[in-house]
Amino acid sequence: MPDDVVDALAQFVARIDVFDPEAPVHTELEVDGRKLTLREPVARALVEALRAYGDPRDNGSCDHCGSRRMDTSFHCNDCGRFSGLFGDLIAQRAAEYTEPDALPTQRALPAESEESSWTSS
Numbered sequence: 001m002p003d004d005v006v007d008a009l010a011q012f013v014a015r016i017d018v019f020d021p022e023a024p025v026h027t028e029l030e031v032d033g034r035k036l037t038l039r040e041p042v043a044r045a046l047v048e049a050l051r052a053y054g055d056p057r058d059n060g061s062c063d064h065c066g067s068r069r070m071d072t073s074f075h076c077n078d079c080g081r082f083s084g085l086f087g088d089l090i091a092q093r094a095a096e097y098t099e100p101d102a103l104p105t106q107r108a109l110p111a112e113s114e115e116s117s118w119t120s121s
């Protein structure tokens with residue numbers, strides 16, 4: 001897995017360096033023994049990419065305890081409450097929900113009459 005990080009960084013650098021290969025060097029990184037030269041455009045792009053990244057599991061923070069461990073239903077995994085307008089709506093609907101009555105069981109049809117309707121002509 002660490003090799004994947006270095007490869008990804010090296011590919012990122014190469015993708016951006018191609019547009020401005022003579023730009024001033026901003027810094028150099030050494031990751032797992034490999035040196036990477038980050039020119040100014042690469043450094044700016046890397047910072048921008050890192051700041052723009054959003055974890056797909058990030059559903060905001062809990063209104064009640066501030067935790068960031070919210071599931072997609074806005075249910076807080078730390079305090080157990082629902083958060084936000086949608087969370088309130090989900091909690092309200094869940095409280096109002098009642099299990100529907102079970103469907104009546106079907107009575108078996110009289111075997112003789114059905115059978116005779118298929119076979120008689």
Ligand SMILES: [Zn+2]
Nearest residue numbers: 062065076079
């Ligand atoms: Zn919470």
